[in-house]
Amino acid sequence: MKRNDKKILQLFQCDFNRNIEETFAQVLTENELIRLFFINENQAFTDGRNIVVDPAIGEVFANKEALIRAEDFMQIGRNISCSPWHALRMITRGQNIHECLHIIYSDFPNGIKTDPRAISKIRIKTLSLISNIIEDAFIEAVGCSIYDNLELYLAFERVAVLFSNTIFDGTIERALKNETTEAREPLPLIEYLSYMATFLLYPMVMQSSPSDNIIDYVNKTKQLFLDGSACGEPKARYNYIQQIFDAIEQIIPESTNELDDELITKILPGYKTHSDCDNTIGTFVNTGNNVNITRRLFTDLKNNDLPKRDFGKQINALISEYINEKNAAIKIVSAKPIVIEWNGAQFDCAAVHKNIKLIETKPKPNLNLRRAYQNIYNKYHINMLTSRIITTQNPKI
Numbered sequence: 001m002k003r004n005d006k007k008i009l010q011l012f013q014c015d016f017n018r019n020i021e022e023t024f025a026q027v028l029t030e031n032e033l034i035r036l037f038f039i040n041e042n043q044a045f046t047d048g049r050n051i052v053v054d055p056a057i058g059e060v061f062a063n064k065e066a067l068i069r070a071e072d073f074m075q076i077g078r079n080i081s082c083s084p085w086h087a088l089r090m091i092t093r094g095q096n097i098h099e100c101l102h103i104i105y106s107d108f109p110n111g112i113k114t115d116p117r118a119i120s121k122i123r124i125k126t127l128s129l130i131s132n133i134i135e136d137a138f139i140e141a142v143g144c145s146i147y148d149n150l151e152l153y154l155a156f157e158r159v160a161v162l163f164s165n166t167i168f169d170g171t172i173e174r175a176l177k178n179e180t181t182e183a184r185e186p187l188p189l190i191e192y193l194s195y196m197a198t199f200l201l202y203p204m205v206m207q208s209s210p211s212d213n214i215i216d217y218v219n220k221t222k223q224l225f226l227d228g229s230a231c232g233e234p235k236a237r238y239n240y241i242q243q244i245f246d247a248i249e250q251i252i253p254e255s256t257n258e259l260d261d262e263l264i265t266k267i268l269p270g271y272k273t274h275s276d277c278d279n280t281i282g283t284f285v286n287t288g289n290n291v292n293i294t295r296r297l298f299t300d301l302k303n304n305d306l307p308k309r310d311f312g313k314q315i316n317a318l319i320s321e322y323i324n325e326k327n328a329a330i331k332i333v334s335a336k337p338i339v340i341e342w343n344g345a346q347f348d349c350a351a352v353h354k355n356i357k358l359i360e361t362k363p364k365p366n367l368n369l370r371r372a373y374q375n376i377y378n379k380y381h382i383n384m385l386t387s388r389i390i391t392t393q394n395p396k397i
């Protein structure tokens with residue numbers, strides 16, 4: 001990441017902006033207990049109560065070319081790529097919305113915990129990955145079926161991540177392949193899950209037909225993925241995950257040692273939300289709401305492309321909001337401490353308090369976010385020891 005981008009990111013991740021996102025999350029989920037944190041872990045996730053987002057995910061905000069391609073795909077002009085700050089706002093809000101929708105509509109913990117199939121690490125991981133693909137496609141479908149104004153964020157997020165993985169002189173199909181998997185044959189399970197994730201979450205990618213290793217499994221489960229991700233009832237939705245698992249059981253390897261899931265985590269950056277074997281998940285119990293799905297993010301219920309929507313009005317309103325918020329954030333971040341001395345004689349009834357002096361001190365804002373991060377640190381301790389936390393100077397946090 002370039003030095004200037006780093007500086008912008010650091011400025012962006014101030015408590016003022018964190019608070020904007022947290023308030024938004026509390027309003028959207030109608031739950032004032034929701035807390036939100038910026039952590040540079042290259043993914044976003046929630047445990048049903050705490051939301052973790054990474055404004056710098058995949059360094060997309062600093063990838064001008066990817067942003068331009070996403071703008072072109074969405075036909076929204078050059079309103080985002082012109083400013084890393086705008087890109088950070090869009091990307092952060094997109095992740096926030098995604099996690100909020102999980103809190104409202106997904107079950108926490110999900111069905112994996114009590115599933116009799118979940119008897120080994122590799123089987124739990126396979127269930128988690130199937131669940132992740134279905135829940136993410138479902139969440140995006142909810143965002144467009146129930147709400148008027150979330151599609152812009154959800155679609156931009158998905159497309160910007162896709163283009164940031166694209167090799168620029170390559171085709172869109174190459175976006176989701178990485179060097180290592182091209183060099184050696186991937187495990188059929190990984191090849192299969194990558195194929196299905198691309199099919200469901202990135203319908204704009206023209207897929208070539210699946211290889212002989214996985215074609216039968218793809219044909220057997222395509223409809224289950226489509227139906228499962230449009231199923232508005234959490235328990236019934238989990239049932240689709242079980243059916244898919246049963247249909248592909250033959251290609252699940254013996255142990256996780258063989259599993260190289262680099263490609264999958266690239267396609268599914270929110271993987272932790274549904275990974276039941278992870279130590280950070282599953283403390284809060286939350287039953288997802290039932291909902292009626294009428295469309296998907298980019299396609300209709302039959303998976304046909306939807307006509308492009310005109311986001312002009314929405315994007316114009318957003319950009320002027322972003323500019324105001326940026327100015328307010330910078331004003332706070334660059335504030336200097338001020339001490340003002342007031343004399344009693346300056347007030348009404350001056351004779352009564354003529355010898356009284358008032359000293360008003362406005363301290364420099366504390367920017368290390370210590371209080372906000374203490375809670376999340378306690379909870380995600382193990383996890384965060386290995387990650388970079390941008391705002392702390394204190395080694396204890």
Ligand SMILES: [Zn+2]
Pocket residue numbers: 098102135136139270273
């Ligand atoms: Zn998700």
